[in-house]
Amino acid sequence: MSYRDVASRPVLIWACTAVAARMPVAMAPLALVFLVRERPGGYSLGAALAAAYVIGEILGAPVLGTRLDPARGRRHLVAGLACGAAGFTGLGVFAGAHAGVLAGFAFVAGAAPAAVAGGQRALLTSLVPERAVAQALSTESMLMSGVWAVSPVAVAGLALGVAPRLPLLLAALLMAASIAGQVLLPAGWDTGEESVKGASAVRALLRAWPVYVTGAASLTLLGLAELTLPALLEQRGIAVGWSGPMLAGLAVGSGLGAFVYGLRSWPGRLRARSVVLMCGMSVFVTLAALAPGAAGIAVALVLAGTLQSGALITRNLSLREAVPAGALAAGYSVMYAAAGAGYAATGSLAGGLLQLVTPSAAILAGVALTLLLTALGWWGEVRRAEAGTARTSGGGQAPPVRRVSGAGFVSVRKVRR
Numbered sequence: 001m002s003y004r005d006v007a008s009r010p011v012l013i014w015a016c017t018a019v020a021a022r023m024p025v026a027m028a029p030l031a032l033v034f035l036v037r038e039r040p041g042g043y044s045l046g047a048a049l050a051a052a053y054v055i056g057e058i059l060g061a062p063v064l065g066t067r068l069d070p071a072r073g074r075r076h077l078v079a080g081l082a083c084g085a086a087g088f089t090g091l092g093v094f095a096g097a098h099a100g101v102l103a104g105f106a107f108v109a110g111a112a113p114a115a116v117a118g119g120q121r122a123l124l125t126s127l128v129p130e131r132a133v134a135q136a137l138s139t140e141s142m143l144m145s146g147v148w149a150v151s152p153v154a155v156a157g158l159a160l161g162v163a164p165r166l167p168l169l170l171a172a173l174l175m176a177a178s179i180a181g182q183v184l185l186p187a188g189w190d191t192g193e194e195s196v197k198g199a200s201a202v203r204a205l206l207r208a209w210p211v212y213v214t215g216a217a218s219l220t221l222l223g224l225a226e227l228t229l230p231a232l233l234e235q236r237g238i239a240v241g242w243s244g245p246m247l248a249g250l251a252v253g254s255g256l257g258a259f260v261y262g263l264r265s266w267p268g269r270l271r272a273r274s275v276v277l278m279c280g281m282s283v284f285v286t287l288a289a290l291a292p293g294a295a296g297i298a299v300a301l302v303l304a305g306t307l308q309s310g311a312l313i314t315r316n317l318s319l320r321e322a323v324p325a326g327a328l329a330a331g332y333s334v335m336y337a338a339a340g341a342g343y344a345a346t347g348s349l350a351g352g353l354l355q356l357v358t359p360s361a362a363i364l365a366g367v368a369l370t371l372l373l374t375a376l377g378w379w380g381e382v383r384r385a386e387a388g389t390a391r392t393s394g395g396g397q398a399p400p401v402r403r404v405s406g407a408g409f410v411s412v413r414k415v416r417r
Contacts, residue, residue, distance in 0.1 A: 003262060005132035006139050010185065014127060015143055017181030018120050021081060021113065022144060024088060024171030026151035028053050031167035032106060034159035035095055045099055052103040056110025057340045064115035065333020066202065070122070070326060073188045077119045081179050083112030088172035095165040113175065118332030121316070125328075126189035137316050138262030141309045142255045149251035152244070189329070205334050208322035210380030214274055215315040215335050216342035217373035218281065218308050222250070223346035224366035225285050225301065231359040238294045246298045250305040257306035261313050270318045271381040277311040278374045282367045289363035318381070 032053060033046030068076050087109030091102060121140065128136045158166045226247060230240045266273060281304050288300035315335070323331040346366070353362035 003135050005129050006135050010127045013181055013184050014124055017178050019143055019147055020174045020178035021116055023147050023151055024175045026148050027155050027167055027171050030152055030155045034164050049102055049106045053106040053110040054340055054344045056107040057114045058337050060111030060114030061333040061337035065118050065330040068115055068119050068329045071188045073119050074182055077116050078179050078182050080113040080116050081175050084109050085172045085175040087112060088168050088175060092165045092169035092172060115333045117336050118329045121332045122329035123189045135262040137313045138258045141258035141313055145251045145255035149248050204323045204327045205331055208319060208331060210377040211315055211318045211322050212335055212338040213373050214377030216338040217370045218278060218311045219339045220342040220346050221285055221366055221370040222308055223343045224350055225363055227350040228359045228362050231354055235359050242294055246301055249298055250301045253302035253305035254309040257309040261310045270314055271378055274311055274314045275374060275378050277307045281307040282370055286367050289360040
């Protein structure tokens with residue numbers, strides 16, 4: 001089990017395709033703010049457009065994700081990317097249009113490709129041996145950390161240095177280019193079992209709710225830290241301009257953590273490992289909130305990002321246990337929607353808390369909420385495991401056993417009867 005199992009031509013094509021497809025996603029919220037910031041009430045309008053984009057993602061991911069057909073997944077992914085590229089093109093070309101028109105384009109740009117991330121992740125894990133799934137997910141996490149580190153710099157440079165509409169036109173071009181890469185990849189992904197659709201898929205996805213809760217909690221915590229960082233620096237008497245390098249350091253830490261996670265198998269059950277990583281991340285975010293100087297805040301954020309990437313990879317491995325392989329792409333899409341909903345709620349929470357308490361206190365409130373959600377997710381996973389054991393010991397047929405790569409133990413996967 002090593003990264004050598006991931007080094008192949010199909011995975012390289014997948015990596016280029018995924019970067020081109022997800023860079024626009026990372027660019028979109030900030031690009032929308034820059035697009036309209038010179039209008040009257042520009043920042044409020046930009047926030048509203050970003051909200052329309054995120055709402056599109058939240059609604060599109062589960063709705064379209066549950067309709068992905070593993071045998072013909074490429075057709076669905078290409079259609080989503082094409083419509084997303086059209087939405088970004090509309091935003092760039094009709095930048096001066098009425099706010100309602102821009103909100104419509106933003107919604108389409110967010111909703112249409114919302115299931116692509118889940119489908120591409122399912123495709124990636126089918127391109128590598130089962131023993132290398134953890135390394136494949138770690139590789140994906142490293143790539144996405146780079147994307148999220150580069151995209152804000154690219155948006156600010158193009159919008160301020162050239163034209164506000166240029167980042168959105170670049171996003172449209174990248175998403176269109178990803179279609180070419182998607183065509184070079186397999187038409188679908190092998191699930192090893194009959195596809196799960198309709199009510200059966202929905203029931204399978206609902207049973208995995210603890211995984212979504214914990215996955216969303218990790219992004220909610222770091223999202224709150226990111227959104228309140230400028231205010232925290234002001235509170236500490238530190239130049240707000242340091243927020244950019246600090247967030248870049250957080251992304252670098254996330255990429256490093258993903259690499260380390262994929263180097264070996266780790267002990268313990270996935271749910272226990274997730275709790276340890278989430279608690280560790282909470283500790284470092286707490287230290288960032290309490291640190292008096294810039295160096296302490298920066299180091300704490302880097303370490304928090306390092307653990308966060310491991311927590312997300314663990315959640316993706318847990319999802320592979322929790323749902324049938326035929327519904328896995330839909331499960332990844334629902335996870336994506338849950339993370340988006342958590343991040344959107346974080347924005348509202350940050351705005352409300354900063355009106356009432358200091359930035360450091362707002363971050364500490366986010367830590368408390370994260371720990372509560374982590375405990376809820378852990379409890380749900382324990383209950384689900386106990387229910388599965390009870391059904392098996394009660395005389396039912398034991399489900400087939402399947403080893404999850406990187407899990408460090410043998411896990412049980414239920415298939416649709």
